Amino acid sequence: MPFENICIFGAGALGGTIAAKLAASGNVDATISVVARGAHLDAIRRSGISLFEAGADKPLLANVTATNDPTELPPQDLIITGLKGHQLAPAAEGLAHLLKPSTRVVMILNGIPWWYFHRDESNHAELQFEELDPGGKLWRLIGPERVIGCVAIQGAEVSDPGQIRLSNKGRFILGEPSGDISADLREIEALLNRAEISVTLSERIRDDIWSKLMGNASFNPISALTRSRMSDLMADGATSDQIGKVMKEVKAVGEALGANVGISVEERLEQASQVGPIKTSMLQDLLAGKPLEITPLVGMIVALGRLTAVPTPVSETILALVSQLDRENCRTA
Template identity: 55%
Template sequence: MSIRTICVYGAGALGGAFATKIAHALSDEVQVSVIARGAQLAAIRENGLSVVYDGENHPSLSARVTATDDPSTLPPQDLVITGMKGHQLSAAAEGISSLCNDKTRVMMILNGVPWWYFHADKESRFAGQQLPELDPDGRLWALVDPRRVIGCVAYQGAEVIEPGRTKLNGKGRFFLGEPDGTLSDDLNALAGLLGRSDLDIRPTARIRDEIWAKLRGNAAFNPISALTRSLMVDMMASPELAQMVRKIMNEVQAVGTALGCQFQSSADEQFASAHGFGPVRTSMLQDLLAGKALEIVPLNGMVSALGKLAGVPTPTCDTILALTKQLDVENRR
């Protein structure tokens, strides 16, 4: 895989950070462009992108990139990195497709269950099954094509503090994997390139394990934080909320296990480690306060849906899902 052109489709907090780091480190060998809109697009065009770190002795970074809201104005890319949330992707399918040629790979940074989840899956009995909850009319499957995808699970706190400027909570780490589980040449080439951009990249042959390991926390903390407007430290300080977090983690682990996921730690161990979280504001709480649509289906809806598919009950997740969906409706109203 030769990577000379990279487009970050959705240059929000994490997408903007990726574009900044790649362009800053590799400007001599890679041409970076971004798809953005509104105030973010205007700021990037005027001042470029920048990254600052929260509480770390790490220099800030800045970079100039090509920025547009119309992907059809860009040529086909060697690599497309999506920084959009799962509920935003279907509407972007045509735009992402316009950036692809026969060899383009699409690295998708997603929380929760991705639309391509069962493509080339060897661990469950549902290989090849599509997920209409995430891809309602099959546009992603048809236009983007799951064979292009390299999955990415990101452990990186990020927030846009002003247009064009992202604050990162630590350096973070990023798991990359092919849906078919191979440690392919493309995967290794991509990991090597991104690793030279101050990104902690960890290739894996079991990307679905990483999806469920992160989802176990996200499915609990994100919706509860939105429903209560609580920081993570405050949720864990409340015995009632902490107990609900534990129940959701256990349900998520049960569904993931039924689909062939192998967890490296138990739900109880993850719950215990959560007591060390500080005053972190989850991405769903950030979206709620900004009046944006909430990332409900990939994080919570799919736990319930895949639980039904696998025959695993998820009563706490089902209740949280109903409450969060109505919260989203009323918040946007």
């Protein structure tokens, strides 16, 4: 697969990281474009992307073609989306404009993705959820058969327009919904490796989704509700106890759907205690006055709990509270 044109659709913290590394690499012979918006777009157009890797004093500087209108770009060989789950459906038409018959779409997503049950081996194969894909626009215009799932193990924040800071040396887990280690997957892995982006291929990407979701479904909403960083959440015994209860619910729902989460709640909490004073993505969005990514992270735990008859009482409470927080935050922003 020749990658002549690569578009990063949603060049925020994670998408911008990949765009910068691809564009700055001398080993990637491709035109790199980004779709962004607002002050971030203006800064990228003016000065490119400044990427501060963990511990670095000086940024990696990368110039890319930047637009807020995907119709200005030609069809792409590869699209990598950095949009959050609730931002995808409104972007469906723009993404569809960039497709040609062979285009694959790598979707970096937290939580349960809209394509989750495509080629799934459970009794729920091809099940679609209106709350993840209103009107089925993504399923119809993009198609789950194009998607390569991506789980990001990378702390990142847009610290200023056009400027991204990484908190760790992360990696990205890629997997086909079918579980195949396909030729496309291998070629995308090689492309990203050439840009010094660490990649792991997975034959069971849903397991990786649930493993990360144990943290996302607990830390993200609780950090937003309390306006606390990770280290502060873990330092308070009562709060960390509630986090553990959410993790147990998430793990139970995932296992009821056939996932092998592969990590205990105790191990996951121990990992979190080592993270430090990091702002979760939901806390970042709350403080910026942006809509919160609630449905893929929390709402789907409740919905899939009902589907599998697994009780999720703590998640239901958090869903109600963080939904009200989101409404108030958007109203006053």
